[in-house]
Amino acid sequence: xxxxxxxxxxxxxxxxLCLFSAPSFAETRGYVIGWFSTATYNxxxxxxxxxxxxxxxxxxxRNLMEIGYSEKExxxxxxxxxxxxxxxxxxxxxxxxxxxxxxxxxxxxPEAVRDPMIESVTGKYAYGFDLGGKSDQSKFVDPDTNEKxxxxxxRAVGCTESYRATPPEQPYPEELSWATLIDTAPGWxxxxxxxxxxxxxxxxxxxxxxxxxxxxxANGKVMPFGTYVIDPSPKSHxxxxxxxxxxxxxxxxxxxxxxxxxxxxxxxxxxxAHMRLRHEVDGRLTGxxxxxxxxxxxxxxxxxxxxxxxxxxxxxxxLRRMADANPDPAxxxxxxxxxxxxxxxxxxxxxxxxxxxxxxxxxxGTKPEKLASGQ
Amino acid sequence: MKMLNNSKVRRxxxxxxxxLSLVGAVASRQVFSADxxxxxxxxxxxxxxxxxxxxxxxxxxxxxSINITGRFEPETRTDGLLAVGANKANVxxxxxxxxxxxxxxxAAQVVDERHRAALIPCKPKSAATADDACARAFLSxxxxxxxxxxxxENEIAxxxxxxxETAAKTGDFFEGxxxxxxxxLVSPKFLFRYKxxxxxxxxxxxxxxxxxxxxxxxxxxxxxxxxxxxxxxxAAKGELHTKQGLFQQVDRLIYSPRLEAGVRxxxxxxxxxxxFETVSKDSAFFPRYTLKVKEESVEQTLRTITDHLIxxxxxxxxxxxxxxxxxTRSLAALYKxxxxxxxxxxxxxxxxxxxxxxxxxxxxxxxxxxxxxxxSPGGRSSPTSRGKxxxxxxxxxxxxxxxxxxxxxxxxxxxSPTHKxxxxxxxxxxxxxxxxxxxxxxxxMGLALENFDSSGSFRTAENGADIDTSGDxxxxxxxxxxxxxxxxxxxxxxxxxxxxxxxAFGAGRLPQTSDAQWTQIEASFKDGKxxxxxxxxQIALSDLFYSMPVQVAAK
Numbered sequence: 011x012x013x014x015x016x017x018x019x020x021x022x023x024x025x026x027l028c029l030f031s032a033p034s035f036a037e038t039r040g041y042v043i044g045w046f047s048t049a050t051y052n053x054x055x056x057x058x059x060x061x062x063x064x065x066x067x068x069x070x071x072r073n074l075m076e077i078g079y080s081e082k083e084x085x086x087x088x089x090x091x092x093x094x095x096x097x098x099x100x101x102x103x104x105x106x107x108x109x110x111x112x113x114x115x116x117x118x119x120p121e122a123v124r125d126p127m128i129e130s131v132t133g134k135y136a137y138g139f140d141l142g143g144k145s146d147q148s149k150f151v152d153p154d155t156n157e158k159x160x161x162x163x164x165r166a167v168g169c170t171e172s173y174r175a176t177p178p179e180q181p182y183p184e185e186l187s188w189a190t191l192i193d194t195a196p197g198w199x200x201x202x203x204x205x206x207x208x209x210x211x212x213x214x215x216x217x218x219x220x221x222x223x224x225x226x227x228a229n230g231k232v233m234p235f236g237t238y239v240i241d242p243s244p245k246s247h248x249x250x251x252x253x254x255x256x257x258x259x260x261x262x263x264x265x266x267x268x269x270x271x272x273x274x275x276x277x278x279x280x281x282x283a284h285m286r287l288r289h290e291v292d293g294r295l296t297g298x299x300x301x302x303x304x305x306x307x308x309x310x311x312x313x314x315x316x317x318x319x320x321x322x323x324x325x326x327x328x329l330r331r332m333a334d335a336n337p338d339p340a341x342x343x344x345x346x347x348x349x350x351x352x353x354x355x356x357x358x359x360x361x362x363x364x365x366x367x368x369x370x371x372x373x374x375g376t377k378p379e380k381l382a383s384g385q
Numbered sequence: 386m387k388m389l390n391n392s393k394v395r396r397x398x399x400x401x402x403x404x405l406s407l408v409g410a411v412a413s414r415q416v417f418s419a420d421x422x423x424x425x426x427x428x429x430x431x432x433x434x435x436x437x438x439x440x441x442x443x444x445x446x447x448x449x450s451i452n453i454t455g456r457f458e459p460e461t462r463t464d465g466l467l468a469v470g471a472n473k474a475n476v477x478x479x480x481x482x483x484x485x486x487x488x489x490x491x492a493a494q495v496v497d498e499r500h501r502a503a504l505i506p507c508k509p510k511s512a513a514t515a516d517d518a519c520a521r522a523f524l525s526x527x528x529x530x531x532x533x534x535x536x537x538e539n540e541i542a543x544x545x546x547x548x549x550e551t552a553a554k555t556g557d558f559f560e561g562x563x564x565x566x567x568x569x570l571v572s573p574k575f576l577f578r579y580k581x582x583x584x585x586x587x588x589x590x591x592x593x594x595x596x597x598x599x600x601x602x603x604x605x606x607x608x609x610x611x612x613x614x615x616x617x618x619x620a621a622k623g624e625l626h627t628k629q630g631l632f633q634q635v636d637r638l639i640y641s642p643r644l645e646a647g648v649r650x651x652x653x654x655x656x657x658x659x660x661f662e663t664v665s666k667d668s669a670f671f672p673r674y675t676l677k678v679k680e681e682s683v684e685q686t687l688r689t690i691t692d693h694l695i696x697x698x699x700x701x702x703x704x705x706x707x708x709x710x711x712x713t714r715s716l717a718a719l720y721k722x723x724x725x726x727x728x729x730x731x732x733x734x735x736x737x738x739x740x741x742x743x744x745x746x747x748x749x750x751x752x753x754x755x756x757x758x759x760x761s762p763g764g765r766s767s768p769t770s771r772g773k774x775x776x777x778x779x780x781x782x783x784x785x786x787x788x789x790x791x792x793x794x795x796x797x798x799x800x801s802p803t804h805k806x807x808x809x810x811x812x813x814x815x816x817x818x819x820x821x822x823x824x825x826x827x828x829x830m831g832l833a834l835e836n837f838d839s840s841g842s843f844r845t846a847e848n849g850a851d852i853d854t855s856g857d858x859x860x861x862x863x864x865x866x867x868x869x870x871x872x873x874x875x876x877x878x879x880x881x882x883x884x885x886x887x888x889a890f891g892a893g894r895l896p897q898t899s900d901a902q903w904t905q906i907e908a909s910f911k912d913g914k915x916x917x918x919x920x921x922x923q924i925a926l927s928d929l930f931y932s933m934p935v936q937v938a939a940k
Binding site: 227231233234239371373 | 727
């Protein structure tokens with residue numbers, strides 16, 4: 011009796027799975043992500059009308075004033091400096107945080123120094139998704155969809171000089187890390203499965219981490235049509251139900267977790283994750299991922315690597331101020347921030363750990379799947 | 386016959402002597418000059434060592450841990466091979482300086498603390514003074530391998546003297562050895578292979594190749610390197626003049642793993658791989674053609690060849706249709722095929738066997754990037770260049786050069802809205818009467834390879850227009866690369882060509898095809914199902930291979 015109950019309960023649990031996994035998918039296309047960064051909307055004049063943050067010189071001026079110099083004195087120091095500040099001044103700037111009465115490195119204790127209140131984005135547009143944020147004032151308009159969207163991450167970082175980047179440029183700190191890690195850190199894969207990926211209809215979107223780093227082409231960019239093995243660890247394995255409509259692929263919002271590698275992002279961990287992707291004529295898959303992410307983990311990309319040129323203290327505090335979700339029950343302070351990333355993926359063959367190709371690369375026109383032999 | 390002169394050899398010797406001061410020791414000049422005079426008088430035919438033969442010889446004599454860094458003299462291609470052009474090769478003033486740099490580098494490494502214990506067979510009484518006995522033991526042993534014959538007593542005495550004088554001046558025994566060795570490495574006796582002849586006791590009035598020349602010819606044919614100790618011993622005992630002795634040595638060389646080096650060098654020469662030094666592709670159009678891919682494409686073809694011809698003992702003709710090859714992940718990306726490598730991140734890429742499905746147009750060595758990319762300009766494919774290479778390299782035919790005033794305007798306009806494909810552009814170009822003739826020879830074959838772009842990547846369309854890959858070879862019509870490769874496979878001219886080239890690679894000249902021995906070699910190749918290793922054996926065992934060139938004999 012008990013066995014029967016268990017079996018029937020099991021059958022009831024399996025039934026919905028069968029119903030939802032029924033479509034006989036006819037096509038899978040494999041890609042590796044060859045470009046990934048915070049989504050920028052580079053309209054500096056309208057985004058940052060005060061032009062308050064300035065570049066490296068203004069940052070240096072602010073830092074000198076933070077350790078007690080007047081503006082006049084700070085300018086005199088800057089004007090008398092060829093490239094770098096003296097080691098002594100640098101040390102004082104870097105150790106200006108005071109914890110338990112002792113000077114400590116600012117990057118390790120960013121909360122221990124004053125918020126410089128850098129200018130944040132006040133423009134109308136930013137890429138992103140409507141994550142259900144309730145504050146209408148904090149909404150941007152997505153230039154692609156014309157919908158109101160949540161992207162406080164862009165609001166926090168978009169007025170710093172490092173983020174005045176128009177794709178294919180990446181924001182400088184992210185470009186620096188990405189370009190370094192691409193030759194050593196495992197890449198990311200995304201693959202689509204559907205009845206006919208050239209037509210509207212349901213699609214399964216899967217993302218995974220790879221075992222191998224990405225290959226570069228003769229231009230230093232990621233080489234398409236490489237073969238990569240998917241990391242069997244489930245940690246970065248994400249499956250989303252999606253749909254192509256009018257050529258645009260979106261997913262049912264869910265969670266997304268992709269392990270990354272310091273000093274790039276520690277990871278991409280999104281709740282309420284959205285995607286908006288499309289096939290380009292040249293075979294790439296491009297678009298946006300968005301959702302809520304832990305603002306402190308994002309900020310760690312700067313504070314852990316203060317030499318990357320970004321105003322890491324300004325960014326840290328700006329992100330903290332703009333955080334708009336997941337309040338800490340104890341403090342009431344928001345732990346997450348709405349954000350969006352731009353990505354470009356290139357055709358690639360993806361294999362599982364057993365060596366079986368589970369997602370072939372796709373190239374429009376040449377039908378390589380008919381020419382290539384399996385192994 | 387012994388006095389037969391070779392002005393180019395003489396010139397090279399003079400240049401060598403003139404530059405000798407670069408080696409450093411004044412005494413060596415006298416030794417070298419004496420040697421030079423002897424060599425010029427006694428050595429009638431010379432073949433300059435190719436860069437690969439130089440490298441392989443040094444590796445075989447001193448080991449692979451000796452770095453050989455530097456540039457070599459440019460080579461000249463004659464009758465389709467650099468190995469034939471080497472007959473006419475000289476050493477220029479600049480070339481001698483390059484050889485001198487190489488020699489100094491090699492000699493310094495041989496005597497350095499890392500190598501001396503292993504490479505020098507004796508320990509000097511003192512490292513700070515001369516030791517003639519030890520110098521003699523080393524220099525005479527090494528000289529035999531470098532000169533590919535035993536050194537004469539005069540030669541040994543000269544080198545020992547030079548080593549001793551240098552050691553005395555520098556207070557360093559090994560410096561003396563290094564100086565002598567460097568002198569030997571720039572000697573024409575090392576840089577040139579000499580073919581010497583002597584009266585044949587079995588055939589009065591006729592000449593035969595001397596045993597040491599035979600040993601060299603045999604060794605460079607099969608190993609692309611200098612004779613080893615056992616082959617020189619066989620030469621010393623006169624065994625190479627007997628059928629049984631020659632047979633034993635030929636089989637020993639053929640069953641050696643070093644045969645692979647010989648086969649690789651032959652095909653690298655025949656397929657013009659040295660031209661890859663100047664190959665580059667426009668990365669805007671062919672981003673997957675990286676420097677690594679370029680180098681690996683050559684290796685891919687050589688691996689395919691040696692696997693098919695040596696490991697599998699396959700039919701030579703099947704090289705043009707075989708689905709079997711070897712790939713790295715980068716090459717697989719170029720060809721747009723999956724190649725799974727389950728190594729950890731950061732591991733180097735490995736070569737893996739790969740097989741195309743039957744009928745895949747990418748089967749065969751001519752579909753590989755090493756052929757289609759080599760015979761294409763940097764920004765577009767060239768059916769004409771590819772067709773010319775097929776005619777000349779695979780079929781041993783001659784295609785006349787284009788006229789000087791040829792107008793390439795149609796060919797080069799790859800953005801033409803009316804001539805989108807190479808076939809359309811060539812058709813427009815060939816309407817000019819002076820072009821038509823040659824293009825009829827080259828283009829029907831080359832256009833069949835239009836599925837491969839300039840880098841070797843597969844395509845079915847060019848500028849949005851479908852590519853037509855139909856063509857014909859000597860009346861045999863085909864559609865696409867696979868058809869062309871089958872037509873080549875079935876053409877009797879293809880195995881005939883490789884047989885002639887293989888002979889020429891070893892002998893430095895084409896065979897007299899009217900000779901009965903040659904007819905026999907060809908027949909044996911055919912009867913043996915075009916087994917290439919067997920072809921090499923037949924060539925190496927034939928008298929024809931060691932016979933005096935007709936032009937020389939006539940003089």
